[in-house]
Amino acid sequence: MAQSNDFQPGEKRDFSGQKLKKLPKEVLALGSDLLYLNLQNNRLKCLSGISALSKLRELNLSSNDLSEFPQEIEQLKNLESLYLSQNGIGKIPEGIFSQLGKLKFLKLSTNHLKGLPSDLGQCKSLWYLNLSNNYLKDVKVLEALCSLKELYVKNNKLIELPAGLFFNTELTMFKADGNPLSKPPEEVCAGGVKSIQHYFNTLGSSEQRVCRVKTMFLGSSMAGKSTICYSLRKGLPVLVDAAERTVGIEISEVLLGGVHFLFWDFAGHEEYYFTHHVFITPQALVILTINLGSYDVRDPESFRDSVSFWIKNVHLRVPGAVVLVVGTHSDKCKDAEDVQKKKADIEMKIKDMLEQQRANLERWKKNREEDRKEPAQFSHQLTDFQQCTEHNLKVLDLVPMDCTKPEEIEKFQRYILCQVQNKELFPNIENILPKLYQDVESSIEELKEEKDIPEHGVMSFDEILKELKGKLENLDQKDLQPILRYLHRIGIIVWYEEIAALQETVFVEPSFLIKLFKTVVRHDLVNQLEGISRKQLIEENSLAINQVKWINDLMAKATLHNTAIRVLLRKSLKELDIDDEDFLDEIVGTRSSDGMFLGLLRQFEICLPAKLISPLNPEASEFVPKKKWELSNTSVRNRDGACLFPSHLKDNNVVLKMWGEDRKDDIQVQVYFLPEVPHGFFHRLIIKSCSFYPVHWVGKDHCLLSASDRLVLLKETRLRGDQLIEIRCKRQPSANASTAADIWRPSWDMILVVLGRLTELTQQWPGLCLYVCSPCTEDGCSDHFTWPDWKELDVHDLHNVQKNEKMVCSNGHKHRTELLFPKVGSHSAVPGDQLQI
Numbered sequence: 001m002a003q004s005n006d007f008q009p010g011e012k013r014d015f016s017g018q019k020l021k022k023l024p025k026e027v028l029a030l031g032s033d034l035l036y037l038n039l040q041n042n043r044l045k046c047l048s049g050i051s052a053l054s055k056l057r058e059l060n061l062s063s064n065d066l067s068e069f070p071q072e073i074e075q076l077k078n079l080e081s082l083y084l085s086q087n088g089i090g091k092i093p094e095g096i097f098s099q100l101g102k103l104k105f106l107k108l109s110t111n112h113l114k115g116l117p118s119d120l121g122q123c124k125s126l127w128y129l130n131l132s133n134n135y136l137k138d139v140k141v142l143e144a145l146c147s148l149k150e151l152y153v154k155n156n157k158l159i160e161l162p163a164g165l166f167f168n169t170e171l172t173m174f175k176a177d178g179n180p181l182s183k184p185p186e187e188v189c190a191g192g193v194k195s196i197q198h199y200f201n202t203l204g205s206s207e208q209r210v211c212r213v214k215t216m217f218l219g220s221s222m223a224g225k226s227t228i229c230y231s232l233r234k235g236l237p238v239l240v241d242a243a244e245r246t247v248g249i250e251i252s253e254v255l256l257g258g259v260h261f262l263f264w265d266f267a268g269h270e271e272y273y274f275t276h277h278v279f280i281t282p283q284a285l286v287i288l289t290i291n292l293g294s295y296d297v298r299d300p301e302s303f304r305d306s307v308s309f310w311i312k313n314v315h316l317r318v319p320g321a322v323v324l325v326v327g328t329h330s331d332k333c334k335d336a337e338d339v340q341k342k343k344a345d346i347e348m349k350i351k352d353m354l355e356q357q358r359a360n361l362e363r364w365k366k367n368r369e370e371d372r373k374e375p376a377q378f379s380h381q382l383t384d385f386q387q388c389t390e391h392n393l394k395v396l397d398l399v400p401m402d403c404t405k406p407e408e409i410e411k412f413q414r415y416i417l418c419q420v421q422n423k424e425l426f427p428n429i430e431n432i433l434p435k436l437y438q439d440v441e442s443s444i445e446e447l448k449e450e451k452d453i454p455e456h457g458v459m460s461f462d463e464i465l466k467e468l469k470g471k472l473e474n475l476d477q478k479d480l481q482p483i484l485r486y487l488h489r490i491g492i493i494v495w496y497e498e499i500a501a502l503q504e505t506v507f508v509e510p511s512f513l514i515k516l517f518k519t520v521v522r523h524d525l526v527n528q529l530e531g532i533s534r535k536q537l538i539e540e541n542s543l544a545i546n547q548v549k550w551i552n553d554l555m556a557k558a559t560l561h562n563t564a565i566r567v568l569l570r571k572s573l574k575e576l577d578i579d580d581e582d583f584l585d586e587i588v589g590t591r592s593s594d595g596m597f598l599g600l601l602r603q604f605e606i607c608l609p610a611k612l613i614s615p616l617n618p619e620a621s622e623f624v625p626k627k628k629w630e631l632s633n634t635s636v637r638n639r640d641g642a643c644l645f646p647s648h649l650k651d652n653n654v655v656l657k658m659w660g661e662d663r664k665d666d667i668q669v670q671v672y673f674l675p676e677v678p679h680g681f682f683h684r685l686i687i688k689s690c691s692f693y694p695v696h697w698v699g700k701d702h703c704l705l706s707a708s709d710r711l712v713l714l715k716e717t718r719l720r721g722d723q724l725i726e727i728r729c730k731r732q733p734s735a736n737a738s739t740a741a742d743i744w745r746p747s748w749d750m751i752l753v754v755l756g757r758l759t760e761l762t763q764q765w766p767g768l769c770l771y772v773c774s775p776c777t778e779d780g781c782s783d784h785f786t787w788p789d790w791k792e793l794d795v796h797d798l799h800n801v802q803k804n805e806k807m808v809c810s811n812g813h814k815h816r817t818e819l820l821f822p823k824v825g826s827h828s829a830v831p832g833d834q835l836q837i
């Protein structure tokens with residue numbers, strides 16, 4: 001790719017971000033002298049006259065309003081680099097690319113392309129091609145691009161990839177996430193070109209077609225999820241006892257009409273949802289179960305609890321999911337008319353809710369488009385909005401059902417089968433897999449039966465590979481990786497490759513893992529503590545007096561003593577009939593060493609390790625008058641150890657007492673969440689941020705972090721109907737700071753660390769869109785200053801894009817720039833110079 005600085009001053013022109021609607025005459029007059037032209041971020045709809053620039057080697061037309069591919073480009077026979085991303089191009093006519101024999105670099109991402117012209121294959125020098133975010137179903141033509149080194153086809157509609165693409169070209173970089181791929185499946189592509197080549201090589205003649213779909217049952221407690229699950233499995237109504245509540249998630253497999261359904265039955269209590277979201281994975285069928293009998297059309301709470309809570313969370317976590325809504329207990333409704341009334345009400349409210357969310361996003365997007373002053377710096381915020389508005393949660397019409405009737409169960413079986421076989425809804429339930437996949441899966445089953453895999457099923461990648469090699473001699477690491485990724489997607493195992501701390505750990509028995517979590521992540525934790533027997537206390541060398549303290553500390557400080565966790569865990573493991581003492585010790589741990597369970601809780605960011613010495617700051621050491629106060633020794637583990645579970649926090653009193661009043665001259669950053677702050681997000685942010693700043697105070701939706709003389713407050717709040725997390729820091733001039741920017745540096749350091757953690761977290765919710773700004777702090781002014789694309793910049797850039805000493809809001813209020821944006825000196829604010837995102 002040519003760079004603008006490869007050209008002499010007279011050979012290049014930059015007209016980016018000038019709201020141009022047509023090509024400026026002065027440019028066209030340059031004719032064959034011009035080699036480089038940058039027209040990105042304008043409003044161009046056509047390019048009449050561009051053929052005059054016959055020697056052009058690089059042309060940047062990204063972020064314009066082109067809806068048709070400009071035909072005149074065919075005359076720019078010297079073009080080497082062409083940028084056309086973020087336009088609305090729907091079609092490329094035949095015969096253009098056959099004229100562009102020198103083209104090396106082509107960017108066509110984020111357009112509306114449904115197909116590619118056959119002569120694209122004639123661009124034999126093309127080494128970079130970006131076609132991401134289009135609607136392509138077929139890329140066979142690219143097999144002819146023998147020089148191709150980098151290819152991006154993310155977020156298209158590709159089902160199959162042509163094998164020749166990976167054997168005839170020089171491809172080293174290939175990205176295809178977000179396609180409904182069945183050959184090869186997405187998880188093979190995630191392993192890169194080598195993994196795809198390996199897939200096609202091993203596929204050979206051993207090709208197997210496998211139809212499988214992970215099916216997740218979500219909905220409030222008592223809605224009838226387990227009843228449907230069991231009944232579908234049996235093909236007959238199975239009535240579950242009302243006292244029998246699902247704890248955690250139950251997993252089972254059912255074969256219906258040639259399709260394997262992996263049922264994941266999630267417990268309905270909202271408290272359980274905190275650990276559920278990590279198990280809600282893409283490309284699955286979601287069955288949202290609603291109890292029609294108890295649903296009340298006049299009560300907004302009824303819709304919130306039984307419908308919107310679930311739909312909103314699915315939307316944030318798996319934005320492209322298909323949600324099938326089923327209304328159980330139709331026999332408990334007054335009559336058929338009542339059933340229809342409730343059905344119509346729920347469908348209408350869902351439609352309204354999704355439309356409102358969409359309209360809100362559009363409104364934000366439009367605002368951003370209108371007030372973009374230096375577009376290049378804000379283009380990513382816009383792209384985020386664009387992508388969010390394109391997410392399309394498909395919610396199917398509600399199916400009313402009486403789970404006590406055999407004919408309704410049969411009808412529902414046929415219905416879900418019909419839905420998953422609909423290629424529009426589920427383009428890739430069929431996967432074409434090498435036989436090795438089946439061999440590995442069967443071998444895992446055998447190893448379980450032979451007890452070579454421990455009952456808890458928690459193993460390192462290397463251990464599982466070693467065990468499997470005993471059965472499949474030639475299996476190696478590169479074979480196993482995509483197979484485990486596939487088994488994770490369809491719900492047979494759990495493997496969080498993307499979480500650094502869990503990369504090496506494979507959970508071969510997901511339901512066991514989930515049951516363990518439910519020991520402590522549950523709505524009735526206080527009851528569980530109260531229910532501990534004397535015998536169980538003695539086993540952990542504890543007394544009844546300890547039990548009272550455990551309960552009090554949980555209720556007052558949301559902290560659960562590690563000893564109490566051990567007692568509860570031992571109890572639930574015994575209930576699961578696990579009595580192997582060595583195994584129990586390994587999981588439960590002892591007073592002097594943490595068991596595997598505590599490690600898992602922390603790795604999954606469910607709780608924060610804490611100490612119980614100070615009521616304000618669990619990590620701080622005790623203050624004794626006249627004795628030197630020392631920093632707490634974090635290496636002393638477990639003695640007095642406990643875990644903080646933020647979901648049990650009831651108010652913000654402790655935080656507010658330390659922080660005092662908000663002040664007008666606080667520096668403030670607002671992070672708007674669209675459509676909303678996901679359930680459990682703030683609690684995870686508390687855990688992440690407090691792990692970084694050990695001196696902290698926490699509350700229900702507030703958290704205060706401290707480092708040297710700085711305090712940074714985070715709070716989840718609402719403003720004019722929008723949800724946001726606000727980050728504040730009080731003015732605290734440092735005695736030895738020489739400039740105004742230096743005074744604020746330590747505060748911005750902390751804010752940037754928090755923002756880094758926050759962004760890291762948002763990756764778990766792909767349906768989420770963030771908008772970051774600093775508000776104008778004048779009384780009554782609602783204007784704000786948009787942050788540039790801070791995720792993309794390093795800290796120095798962030799300083800450089802704010803050139804002014806003062807900035808003025810649209811209502812004329814002046815602010816010093818260092819109070820609005822991180823203005824750092826010559827050294828970096830965050831270790832490593834780059835925001836750790």
Ligand SMILES: Nc1nc2c(ncn2[C@@H]2O[C@H](COP(=O)(O)OP(=O)(O)OP(=O)(O)O)[C@@H](O)[C@H]2O)c(=O)[nH]1
Pocket residue numbers: 219220221222223224225226227228238239240241242243244245246247266267268269289328329330331332401402403404
């Ligand atoms: N009459 C009637 N009873 C139903 C129907 N569906 C479920 N039930 C009963 O409703 C109760 C709750 O059903 P479950 O299947 O346990 O509910 P769940 O959604 O799994 O609840 P959690 O385990 O708490 O998440 C059970 O007693 C079922 O027998 C139905 O269509 N009609």
